[in-house]
Amino acid sequence: xxxxxxxxxxxxxxNTAAACEVVRTNNETEVLSFANEHLQLSTELIxxxxxxxxxxxxxxxxxxxxxxxxxxxxxHRGFFVEGVSVELALCxxxxxxxxxxxxxxxxxxxx
Numbered sequence: 001x002x003x004x005x006x007x008x009x010x011x012x013x014x015n016t017a018a019a020c021e022v023v024r025t026n027n028e029t030e031v032l033s034f035a036n037e038h039l040q041l042s043t044e045l046i047x048x049x050x051x052x053x054x055x056x057x058x059x060x061x062x063x064x065x066x067x068x069x070x071x072x073x074x075x076h077r078g079f080f081v082e083g084v085s086v087e088l089a090l091c092x093x094x095x096x097x098x099x100x101x102x103x104x105x106x107x108x109x110x111x
Contacts, residue, residue, distance in 0.1 A: 004052055035061070
């Protein structure tokens with residue numbers, strides 16, 4: 001994890017009246033634990049790395065009703081991968097957390 005930063009996690013669940021859930025942590029393990037616990041069908045998980053007023057990047061995982069995920073990595077520009085499994089999405093999140101880098105094992109495309 002970058003020095004002086006923290007993660008802000010936002011979870012949105014489709015077709016529910018519940019407000020989105022927002023969590024702040026400076027622990028990568030807590031981010032992964034939250035994602036493993038809450039990532040389910042029809043959810044959107046947004047993880048932002050923020051420090052000293054700077055947004056170092058965001059990773060967004062959208063799970064559809066069939067358990068297929070679309071990923072977006074927002075840096076100074078956007079990248080995406082479509083149609084991966086929840087397991088691959090969680091692996092991409094784990095890879096991204098320390099330095100906000102995209103996992104090279106996925107075929108990221110420019111937005």
